[in-house]
Amino acid sequence: MATRVPSEHGSVRKAPRQLRSRATVDTIVEAAARVLARRGWAHFTTNETASAAGVSVGSIYQYFPNKLALAEEIRKRHLDAVLAAISGSDERDAVITVEQRAAKLVDGVVAAHSVDQELHRVLLDEVPLAARSTQDQFEAEYLRRYQAVIASAPGKPDPKRDDIAGRVLSGAVEGVVHAAARHGELQSPELRAELIELVCAYLRSRCTG
Amino acid sequence: MATRVPSEHGSVRKAPRQLRSRATVDTIVEAAARVLARRGWAHFTTNETASAAGVSVGSIYQYFPNKLALAEEIRKRHLDAVLAAISGSDERDAVITVEQRAAKLVDGVVAAHSVDQELHRVLLDEVPLAARSTQDQFEAEYLRRYQAVIASAPGKPDPKRDDIAGRVLSGAVEGVVHAAARHGELQSPELRAELIELVCAYLRSRCTG
Amino acid sequence: MATRVPSEHGSVRKAPRQLRSRATVDTIVEAAARVLARRGWAHFTTNETASAAGVSVGSIYQYFPNKLALAEEIRKRHLDAVLAAISGSDERDAVITVEQRAAKLVDGVVAAHSVDQELHRVLLDEVPLAARSTQDQFEAEYLRRYQAVIASAPGKPDPKRDDIAGRVLSGAVEGVVHAAARHGELQSPELRAELIELVCAYLRSRCTG
Amino acid sequence: MATRVPSEHGSVRKAPRQLRSRATVDTIVEAAARVLARRGWAHFTTNETASAAGVSVGSIYQYFPNKLALAEEIRKRHLDAVLAAISGSDERDAVITVEQRAAKLVDGVVAAHSVDQELHRVLLDEVPLAARSTQDQFEAEYLRRYQAVIASAPGKPDPKRDDIAGRVLSGAVEGVVHAAARHGELQSPELRAELIELVCAYLRSRCTG
């Protein structure tokens, strides 16, 4: 695989102003996501993407300076979808018990991992990070959901400790769901129950301890 | 046209007989591990490995049928080291409280992730699995440590539920440590304390609940 | 590990759409034929072919999935030329005597072997057959010429025996011409006379015997 | 495949004087012939030959300056065997009729092609000729058999014409048998009959014409 120095380093070569361009970009990104999910990063090629999108390679380079930038755009869109999936189970209804909160959280994360499992895995495990920014932004937003759960649990707040607790909770839930996804057990109700139990136990212990 | 008999390809091409060979194999694997950790799977090349090891490409193929088999050997050696690191905090001394057990477990996993962090990440996230066997064996052994902790906690055993609990615990601890490693906070004592708390809370809740 | 979908490989990678491509394909095939004839299959390399054609290796793989497919195309074109050469001495004029028929046949085969002797030898003797189809089609067409001669000879037809006779005649003429070509005596009139004599004798004996 | 300049150009590096050497050489050549027949020239490697012979590569280079010289020795031995097979049906018994002579000849050639068909084919079709000498010597000897048949046929001798006739006869019989071998019909009695007929017809026509 030849690694060429790309001629520009901006993430997007040209902001698509016109409707037609926007549509083309969408077509490209969607096709690229399909190809990426199907073949994996190692076999993700611009030529196949182009023909899957029904455009020429040249058109890809009209909008993206290089392959990585295209992948970056796929990641961006996917993370948005993931965030939307988490938020879907986040409506501001009368949630009261810690159990209910924990259940909402777990269901949200599971839903997020179900958006496009293979693409998710490839993006997380295979595609190299061009720039931290997108990922960081996402992680911050993601962590905020966890912090909200922490904050809503009884007990007096302690910013420093709560921050760490959020990261612990995030890592734990994420880790369990990730492992479950790898083994195709994302929908197991027993696992869901245990995971909720884990979250509850932690939250409870934090308020009593 | 006559049908040709292809030559078979085992996982190891030739068992090194002489002392010189054994040393060469070690040199190759060690150099390969360095290159793999530094460049990642996508840029892990046999030629760079060869020159990093101070041998010719041919020597790599004397002992490994292909690049993947070389990576497989790196994985094998690394997982052994990881297992050794976990076991290091596993001596059969008089551990009594759940807290002490949890602390041992967490310390072991952290130690395991400290062996060679970047190599660990690349092996887990990027290198494709040629055969499940090595990985499966490792995972089984790995899970066993968690099951042992579960089993040692008070409360009456329930094989099915305990199995799931083991996977939840494993996923959670692994997830937290993994995230911490990514952010360079593997040695943070606060994080350690919270993680131990998570494990304890879960174990306690399982025996009372 | 996810199972990857491999990309398929047809015999021709892409049908050349533009005029430029068609010209490139011709250039490549012609250069390849020259290289193949000059170096033999064992030393027939894509890189030399590319530079002999004045294109880059990539261009070869734009149109041919691999080296063998390129050789297959050379064979196809050559066999067409050979068939054309044989047919050249096949016009439907008033041929009456067996001698005249035999002479036409022999002259055709000699002409066929004169098309590009070295290429002919390499294609027949060295290049492995990827698919039987091209070769089989050619052989069938080739045999048909011999069968026609057999059929036109006096004597009552016997399908089974005539079939074998066709193969005997084909093998014999082919063998003599082949050997002559190897010794550079393809144009010898004495040899031509003897070969015609051989064919006539056989045909005569079949009708009387 | 790296092409190195061999350090010597003699066909055999060292004439094996001692019994042990002679045995080693035999072992090597026999193993090499098996490997060559099984894999074909393109996949015929010195390393596989060495391990098939139960010796080290170095030992091969003790007796043969390079791979081609080894193949040359295989050819030499095989052609001897072929000649022996032809001669086997050549005893000086009371052969009188032309038919009987022709039958003997055909049977001899068929027997020769049956010695080791795959090796025969590979040697003829794939292995390049290092030096003409071995092949030429064989061909001369081979032609002599045909000349003998020609000479023994009635009719007054004509050295020049008889020479050409020998080559025609040789090419024809060889060609038919070769084609038959390719189609696995070496043992067909119908084909044998037709071929004998061809030879007889030619011989007869030469004495009457």
Add this chain to the structure above:
DNA sequence: CATGAATGAGCGTTCATTCAT
């Protein structure tokens, strides 16, 4: 003499990227 570990030029093939049309 025999061994077999080591060499490295050279092969077939891929694919991100460019640019004439």
Add this chain to the structure above:
DNA sequence: GATGAATGAACGCTCATTCAT
């Protein structure tokens, strides 16, 4: 703008041959 033919550096891998032991 869009196209897609063309590029060529770089990869994984092979195997004839050498030479220290």
